[in-house]
Amino acid sequence: MAASLVVASIYKRTxxxxxxxxxxxxxxxSAPSPEPRPRKDPGDRSVLLFPGQGSQFVGMGRGLLRYxxxxxxxxxxxxxxxYDLLSLCLNGPEExxxxxxxxxxAVFVTSLAAVExxxxxxxKAIEMCVAAAGFSVGEFAALVFSGAMSFxxxxxxxxxxxxxxxxxxxxxxxxMLSVVGKSQARYKQACLEAQEHCRSLGVExxxxxxxxxxxxDGRVIAGHRQALDFLQQNARRLHFLRTKMxxxxxxxxxxxxxxxxxxxxDVLRQVEVRRPEISVYSNVDAKRYMSxxxxxxxxxxxxxxxxxxxxxxxxxxERAHGERFPRAYEVGPGRHLGATLQRCNRKAFNGYVHVDxxxxxxx
Numbered sequence: 424m425a426a427s428l429v430v431a432s433i434y435k436r437t438x439x440x441x442x443x444x445x446x447x448x449x450x451x452x453s454a455p456s457p458e459p460r461p462r463k464d465p466g467d468r469s470v471l472l473f474p475g476q477g478s479q480f481v482g483m484g485r486g487l488l489r490y491x492x493x494x495x496x497x498x499x500x501x502x503x504x505x506y507d508l509l510s511l512c513l514n515g516p517e518e519x520x521x522x523x524x525x526x527x528x529a530v531f532v533t534s535l536a537a538v539e540x541x542x543x544x545x546x547k548a549i550e551m552c553v554a555a556a557g558f559s560v561g562e563f564a565a566l567v568f569s570g571a572m573s574f575x576x577x578x579x580x581x582x583x584x585x586x587x588x589x590x591x592x593x594x595x596x597x598x599m600l601s602v603v604g605k606s607q608a609r610y611k612q613a614c615l616e617a618q619e620h621c622r623s624l625g626v627e628x629x630x631x632x633x634x635x636x637x638x639x640d641g642r643v644i645a646g647h648r649q650a651l652d653f654l655q656q657n658a659r660r661l662h663f664l665r666t667k668m669x670x671x672x673x674x675x676x677x678x679x680x681x682x683x684x685x686x687x688x689d690v691l692r693q694v695e696v697r698r699p700e701i702s703v704y705s706n707v708d709a710k711r712y713m714s715x716x717x718x719x720x721x722x723x724x725x726x727x728x729x730x731x732x733x734x735x736x737x738x739x740x741e742r743a744h745g746e747r748f749p750r751a752y753e754v755g756p757g758r759h760l761g762a763t764l765q766r767c768n769r770k771a772f773n774g775y776v777h778v779d780x781x782x783x784x785x786x
Contacts, residue, residue: 467547468749470554470739471568472764473534473561477669478757479526481515483533486782490539496574500532503578508532523592523672527560527585528578534564534755535574537778541754544778548752554702556735558760559675560584562706562722569699571718576694580722583690587683588726592673594682599634599645599669600654608662610642616657617650624649634676635730638766643730645674680726688723702739709734733767740771750774756781 487493497509511520512529520526534557542549557565563581566572572580604610614631621629631646631654644654655666673679696715703712705721709731712718740748748771753760758777765772 467551469548469552470556470749470751471538471552471565472751472753472760473555473557473564473568474530474753474755474757474760475557475559475561476523476526476530476675477671478755478759479512479520479530479533480756480781481517481520482513483529483756483780484509484512484536486779487533487536487540490536490543493536493539496532496536496539499575500528500578503575504528504582521670523589524585527588528581530755531560531564531578531581533780534561535567537754537780538568540780541752541778548750552701553749554704554739555699556704556739557706558732559706559725559730561755562703562725564755565703566696566699566712566718569701569703571697571699571703571712571715572694580687580690580694584683584687584726587686588673588675588680591680591682595630595674595679596648597630597646597674597677597679598648598651599643599671599674600651601637601665601667601669602642602644602654602663603665604640604642605662605664606640608640610644613654613657613661613663614644614646614650616661617646617653620653621647621649630674630677630679632677633729634674636733638733638763641733641763641766643669645677646679647674676725676727676729678727683726684723687726688719691719691722704735704738706730706732706735709738732763736764736767736771740768748774750776752776752778754778 484497500508508529511525512533520529538549555565555568557563560581563572563577567574567577602610610633614633617631618629621631626647626649629647629650631644631650633642634645635643637643644651651668654661654663658666696718698714699712704710705712705725707721707724707728712721742748751764751771751774753775761772761775761777764775
C-alpha cells in the first residue's frame with residue numbers, strides 16, 4: 424500500500440538506530456541477543472510524549488506543513504478516513520474537530536507530523552530516543568513511532584476506536600471532570616457517594632470512578648453526568664480545590680466504554696503488530712509493552728481502565744541517585760503533558776521541550 428510509505432523515512436531511521444537502544448527482557452524472561460553496547464550518558468538520551476484527546480485546537484498542523492512527508496501524511500489520512508482531515512485541523516469548525524470521531528485521528532496524525540519537525544530541527548533527539556509514551560489515543564502514535572505498528576494501519580485502528588467510543592458515548596451518555604484535591608481528599612469515597620446520589624435519582628447501575636491519574640492529587644473522574652454534578656456541588660466538603668468539566672463527549676476509561684471494546688479488539692486482531700523497538704509504556708499498568716499480544720490486550724483494556732499517567736511518568740523517569748534525566752519532548756498539540764510532568768517530577772521537567780504543532784517560525 425502506497426500509504427505505508429508515507430512516514431517510512433522517520434520510522435525506518437528509528438528501526439535502524441534501534442541497535443543503540445537497550446531492549447527489555449523478553450516475556451519469557453530471556454534476554455534477546457545480549458550484545459555488549461557502550462553505555463551512553465542518560466543526559467544525551469530522549470523520550471517522546473504523545474498527547475491525547477482534549478489537546479486539539481483549530482489551526483494545529485499549520486506549522487508542520489513545510490516539513491518532509493507531512494503533506495503526504497495528511498493525504499494518506501484523507502484516504503483512510505474518507506474526509507479532509509487537514510482542512511478540519513486548520514480551519515475547523517471547532518465543534519466538528521472536538522467530536523471524538525474527528526479529534527482522535529486529528530491528534531494522532533498531527534502528533535506524528537510533529538515528529539517530522541523534531542527530526543528536522545534536532546535529528547539527534549530521534550536518534551537518541553530510548554522510550555515513548557502516549558496519553559490515551561496518543562499510545563497509538565507512540566507505537567507507530569516505536570515501529571510496533573504502521574502509520575496507515577494504526578490510523579485505521581484509531582478511526583475504528585473513535586467511532587466506537589462515540590457510539591458508546593451516545594449509548595450511555597456521561598462526562599469527565601478534572602479534579603485537583605487537597606491532601607485529605609478521598610477520591611474513591613467521593614465516587615461512592617456520587618454513585619449513591621445517582622441511585623437516589625433513579626439512575627440504574629451508576630458509574631463514577633477515577634479515569635485518569637494525572638499528578639499527585641490531580642485526577643480526572645468520569646461517569647454519569649448526575650454523579651459529576653454531585654461532585655462539583657459538594658466540592659468543598661469533599662476537599663476538592665478545583666473542578667472543571669472537560670470538553671469531551673463521554674465517560675472515557677470507565678465501564679461506560681465497554682461497548683467500544685469489541686470493535687477495537689476486532690480491528691487489532693487484523694492489523695500487524697510487532698514488539699516495539701524502544702520502550703513504550705502502557706496507560707493501563709504503566710509497564711513496558713513486551714510483545715504484540717501484550718499491545719493488543721492493553722490497547723483494548725485501556726478503553727475501560729483508568730489512564731495511569733502519573734505512574735507512567737514515574738516509571739519512565741526513574742533514575743539512580745545522581746544520574747541525569749533524558750530530555751522529554753512533547754510532540755503534538757498542546758502542552759498538557761509538560762504540565763503533568765512538571766507536577767510529577769520537576770527535575771525531569773527541566774529537560775522538557777515542546778514541539779509546536781502550529782507556530783510557523785523555524786525557531
